[in-house]
Amino acid sequence: MSGFDFIGDVHGCCDSLIALLEKLGYQKQNGAYQHAERQAIFLGDLVDRGPKIRETLHLVRAMVEQGNAQMVLxxxxxSCIRYLTPARPGSGREFLREHTERTTFMISETLRQFEQHQAELDEFVQWFYQLPLFIEHEQxxxxxACWDHEHIQRFIERYQKPHIDEEMMHQPLSSMARQxxxxxxxxxxxxxxxxxxxxTSDGFSRRSFRAKFWHDSPEVYGDLVFQPDPLPKHIHHHPLTDEERQQSIxxxxxxxxxxxxxxxxxxxxxxITDNIACVDYSAINGGKMVAYRMGQESCLDKANFIWVDARD
Ligand SMILES: [Mn+2]
Incomplete structure (x- = not known):
């Protein structure tokens, strides 16, 4: 392989994904998209929300199985694994992820599109266990979502692999693996x-926000926010404590x-910075399906982003 194409969250927007792959020069052969010299790396979140979740899963799994792609979870x-996995007797729960109005809403499109294909969905859940949580490559x-050296080192020391398994899913949230x-x-x-x-803009009430993990001198809450929804003004200007500053990864x-x-x-x-790129540009919300086409560079270049406008 002479290069890698990093592709952001698909969320069932399969038509946009196909348009992007074709723009990147991938062609369908023997049932899977492939490129003679390049490999696609999917950043996760294939499922939920969009119109063609089942097609997306088939497309990406075929690419991974033929060595034309890798994917992280x-x-x-x-959430899909945990929503569908029965909890153990005595746990006080029926499923690992409780079936509340909110969790059921999040997975509803996935369940609906697999309604007539239950066994297939179970197979995809088993396939998820074969995908890594993270990829460490020499380049x-x-x-x-977040690279944290400490958590990754502990995980690798303990499990000797970057993959999750069902046993970890049953552990409490306080466990090293779940954390x-x-x-x-x-x-x-x-x-x-x-x-x-x-x-937030999706109508849910939240007590937390998505924070940056690369800012080196944050002073107020607003310096750490990394999500489309801005913080309310008085919180944006709220100063961080020394502890909060140190905790920002x-x-x-x-x-x-x-x-x-x-x-x-x-x-x-x-x-985002010279050495961090996000390739999720909200394809599911009418944004863009985005790839970063990497060569040998160590300083990321805006010119290497390739995208199509979302069409699903
Ligand atoms: Mn996500």
């Missing part, structure tokens, strides 16, 4: 100060390029 794959790193899975796939979430809540500027999805970016694609 996103928080929506993790780059890949994770759905790592949550942080890597959901990102660094910070609680709003003083127990406050805010209403850092990915240093000298490290190899890191690719993430997850963050619903908007506007014209560009790197």
């Amino acid at each position: 996103g928080n929506h794959e993790i 780059f790193r890949v994770v759905h 790592a899975i949550e942080l890597l796939t959901r990102g660094a979430n910070m609680s709003l100060p003083g127990g406050e809540a805010m209403t 850092r990915y240093a500027a000298h490290e190899r390029p890191l690719f993430v999805g997850h963050y619903w970016c908007q506007g014209e694609p560009k790197p």
Whole structure:
């Protein structure tokens, strides 16, 4: 392989994904998209929300199985596994992810599109277990939402692999494995100060926000926010405590390029920093399906983003 194409959250937008793959020069052969010299790396979150979730899963799994792609797990794959996995007797729960109005809403499109294909969905859940949480390559790193050296090192020391398994899913949220899975796939979430809540654009009330993990000198809450919804003004200007400043996770500027999805970016694609790029540009919300086409560079270049306008 002479290069890698990092592709952001698909969320069932299969028509947009196909248009992007074709723009990148991939062609369908023997049932899977492939490129003679390049490999696609999917950033996770294939499922939920969009119109062609089943088609997306088939397309990406075929590419992975033929060696034309790799993929890391996103928080929506993790949630899907947990929503569908029965809890153990005595746990006080029926499923690992409780079936509330909110969790059922999040997975509803996936369930609806697999209504007549239940066995297939079970197979895809088993396939998720074969996908890594993160990829460490000599030229780059890949994770759905947040690279945290400490959690990743502990995970690898303990399990000797970057994959999750069903046993980890049954562990409490306080366990090392679950903490790592949550942080890597959901990102660094910070609680709003003083127990406050805010209403986000999807209509849910949240007590936390998605925070940057690379800012090196944050002073106020607003310096750490990394999500489309702005913080309420008085919280934006709320100063961070020393402890909060130290807790904000850092990915240093000298490290190899890191690719993430997850963050619903908007506007014209560009790197977040010289060595971090997000390739999720809200395709599911009428944004763009985005790839970063990597060569040998160590400093990420805006010119290497390739995208199509979402069409699903
Ligand atoms: Mn995500």
